[in-house]
Amino acid sequence: MRDDAPDFSGWTCPAPLRDHPRIVMGHGGGGALSAELVRHVFAPAFGGPVLAALADSATVTLGGARLAFSTDSYVVRPLFFPGGSIGDLAVNGTVNDLAMSGARAAYLSCGFILEEGVETSVVARVAEALGAAARAAGVEVATGDTKVVEAGHGDGIYLNTAGIGLVPAGVDIRPQRAVPGDVVIVSGPIGLHGVAVLSVREGLEFGVAVESDCAALGGLVEAMLAVTPELHVLRDPTRGGLAAAVGEIAAAAGVGVVLQERSVPVPPEVANACAILGLDPMYVANEGKLVAFVPRAEADAVLAAMRAHPLGAGAAVIGECVDAHPGMVVARTGLGGTRVVDLPLGEQLPRIC
């Protein structure tokens, strides 16, 4: 234990939530409630060893090929927002989940659940956005399905994509590999996606237009892997934001994490919006950012490679892994204090992806 580490030995997780008799919005928020649902309902029911790893994507071997395999459903409201649409999200979200295991996405599946009465032109616009995002990410939509539900069910358009991609030889990136000494890097400014969606949904103006950072991160990850295959962990901080991403890694690896709050890049427009709304930028969703846990010896070179890539131009070191307070994330505040960064219960902003 480091001398300067705060003592959180008496700290415990939020109370178990497994006995919720009904589903609440937070069960879909990517935080503690989502984790409870996976741990107490889905994992015991499905019972597989791969799912139990609980990473953004599963790594499986088939026909001698090491594949990353991942899925996400998309229920964002509104369907179009500054900087993107549900179609862009459906590609980039799944491509990024694959990239977080070092894989370059190759093929996507795409399932539409349409509400009776939705304009065909809206479906076409979403499909075109999805196709354009797929071409930009270098991934092919290989198979699909469409269901229609009666008017009053669904909500215009829900989407699901699943993706497969090859994991390069020698690459083993997963939350469990974080170790004390690892440097924590974020690829750029946080909070843009959540604030952009909220601004149009609630008709809010924050002085400056905020655009979603929605983007495919496969190229950035390739640039990082070109420096070293020894990246320990990658995670895209979507639902639950940076706090959930780092918290889950700390829990999975049983390491402590210390973040330097001042080093976390928060754009002024995100800070302003969060101040007005009483939100914490650390918990707001991103759709084109990643957080990396990198061995100290490689950190400078990886950071330089990230900054040389358009999607990593704003990359910054924001903290480190420590022996102290295993499973817990703490932030050093600008004033020299320390606070616990809890795993969020749910999501501050539902339906943002």
Added chain:
Amino acid sequence: MRDDAPDFSGWTCPAPLRDHPRIVMGHGGGGALSAELVRHVFAPAFGGPVLAALADSATVTLGGARLAFSTDSYVVRPLFFPGGSIGDLAVNGTVNDLAMSGARAAYLSCGFILEEGVETSVVARVAEALGAAARAAGVEVATGDTKVVEAGHGDGIYLNTAGIGLVPAGVDIRPQRAVPGDVVIVSGPIGLHGVAVLSVREGLEFGVAVESDCAALGGLVEAMLAVTPELHVLRDPTRGGLAAAVGEIAAAAGVGVVLQERSVPVPPEVANACAILGLDPMYVANEGKLVAFVPRAEADAVLAAMRAHPLGAGAAVIGECVDAHPGMVVARTGLGGTRVVDLPLGEQLPRIC
């Protein structure tokens, strides 16, 4: 052209439907409206060569492995029905799509879209059914996702699964491979799934309890492939029933198909229910049946292998591929007449899968 073939040279497809300004239930029915949506909206937007093949699953090559990849969303009402549940469907539907290219499903992804307020115990029952069906089919749930939408949206539970499996060497099963001379075989009695779902949804009694045929067909397909790798086409007649499945094959391969109506196995309870409701069993969904197009020389041996398998005990030859009326399916009626078996516009029974 065979001498006894009817002359349908003046026959044309139903009028183009591409200018529906709004989505109707039939766009999700697996018939002509669904095909229009794929042809005029999704295929141009996505633009990939694999999707253009429009098979139940895509066959892709990744890391030297030849993979089948498929997805389906499930919106069946009610969630539980005689013989199965949405959880069983979500496994068997996707496993069967893979089996229709000769692949044994290896891994599934699973995306839940839950409605706020649904009982957690219902989610758990669905998850348990899904897990049990996966174990029975020998497939592992490797990755998943959960989203929650506000009460009043969604409809309790929607599910999506995507699946991947290896296509054995030397196997090339796809709709385009049907050729004149092929024998058409169905693996057993038709219409059970649609009638079972309808009976509980509408509170109807048809004298005899009807159970869904929901089952995973990977083992049956393996038994057929053990006879010969030269199966030309396999298709599971789900939405749109046998009529849609055979019609799509005829269209894709540009062959004519003649079905012997008397040879199509329709259980008495399905016939009764359809007579009462004015439905045609040929258009009612199945979830544990397949239709095979097999070279004449192999047909007897394949039929025998199917009948020796529990899921093919009721297999029957129901027709053949012909040179005449390419792209069209006709049925010889019991009375010696002939009728065109159209591709259905939509689905007679929405939300059956």
